Amino acid sequence: MTETSSTAPAPDVVDFAAHHEPSWREGVKTGLPSLFGIGAWGLVVGIAMIKSGLTIPQALGMTLTVFAGSAQLAALPLIAAKAPIWVIFATALVVNLRFVIFSALLAPHFSHLPWRQRLALGYVAGDLTVALFLQKYPSETPEVGKLSYLKGLLYPNWASWQIGSIAGIFVGSAVPPEWGLGFAGTLAIICVMIPLMVGRPALCGVLVAGAVSVLAHALPYKLGLLAAVLVGMITAMVIEETSEKWRSKRG
Template identity: 85%
Template sequence: MSETTCPATLDCVAAHHEPSWRAGVKTGMPSLFGIGAWGIVVGIAMVKSGLTIPQALGMTLMVFAGSAQLAALPLIAANAPIWVIFATAIVVNLRFVIFSALLAPHFAHLPWRQRLTLGYVAGDMTVALFLQKYPSEAPAVGKLSYLKGLLYPNWASWQIGSIAGIFLGSAVPPEWGLSFAGTLAIICVMIPLIAGRPALAGVLVAGAVSVLAAGLPYKLGLLAAVLVGMLSAMLIEESAEKWRRKHG
């Protein structure tokens, strides 16, 4: 019996949901400290960029995307046009379109409100861990509970860290170099995700473009770097796939 057909009884919940929930929490537990630490960095960065405490709280609760927040903050501080800020955040978070496409076959049967909630709390590491556990789209007992066990603690860890960073931001001296700390935090999260030549090539191309286009106004060099890097990774992946099909 799968979660989709399991009757909503206490016995069913106890038998099917709790073990999967605990397994998801246990799997994601090692990453929670790093997620919280990165949240602190982003929380402090928001305050140091000139956002008020209510604005920073609203941003962390509504956006819940550290890379997009860090990309948007210097644009906000530079009074960049709103379309540039939104475009940059959207491009940086385009990877979540891929995540949604990967998760959709598993949970297409759920009501759209529930899918929207799961999409909001989804993160890079949690989606990757879920797909490692459930690579097949076939129904399985506890699949949804396992995903929730990954997502909700991850969300809570980020928000606790980010909110703590927001309130600590005014007490942190500027000479600590928070922009450098934010860069290190992103690198720590990015390195495990560079699994394969396409991703590595995309990162290298994006880095080169960001350096060459650093002089563009409104930080548009960042936007150009992300776009060119993504296209490069996609082209290399497509070429590799054609080579594999040709040579068996």
């Protein structure tokens, strides 16, 4: 009896065997322009960790396990202010809630992979890399090259961040404040974020979050940041839902 089609190799086997290198190279090439900004942002976060009072082992542990610059920067002043642990975790959780959305967007593409592999991919996933992947593969339909392309985006991005962050950790105490690296880091993260602010919901969410962060700046334990993120996310979701209802009625 001949073999049935059920024994055909899975898409990822074909992906790795025949299309690994071209798809990987394409992913690396696509993400290459952002690597300098990611490394610069990592450098600033590394310096910030040392300046906030963390020891080198603590800072290294944080950058290797957390891998989320915005959450790290949100948590650092709270740690320095000896804020309650629940405030630190709640702030970091809210700041990183966007990764829940990223996971929901990527899950249909890679739900067939073993959970350990999905966990590893989730760890190295970042804002810009997920956005670039979804631009290339907006459909959930299985395609040869998807996994290799995603890895070509994720791994260099992760390496660029860690190199910059670790460098910042070791040189943090030697860099004079007048160099203004904090401002350079702000410019770097703006360059990374601007391409992600596509569409009315995202733009409105960012503007509202910015306004709330200014108005709530005086709240203790940096809770103004927590409030800004929550209100900004809710604003974006409401506008997105309202826009979809309006489009459906017109259609």
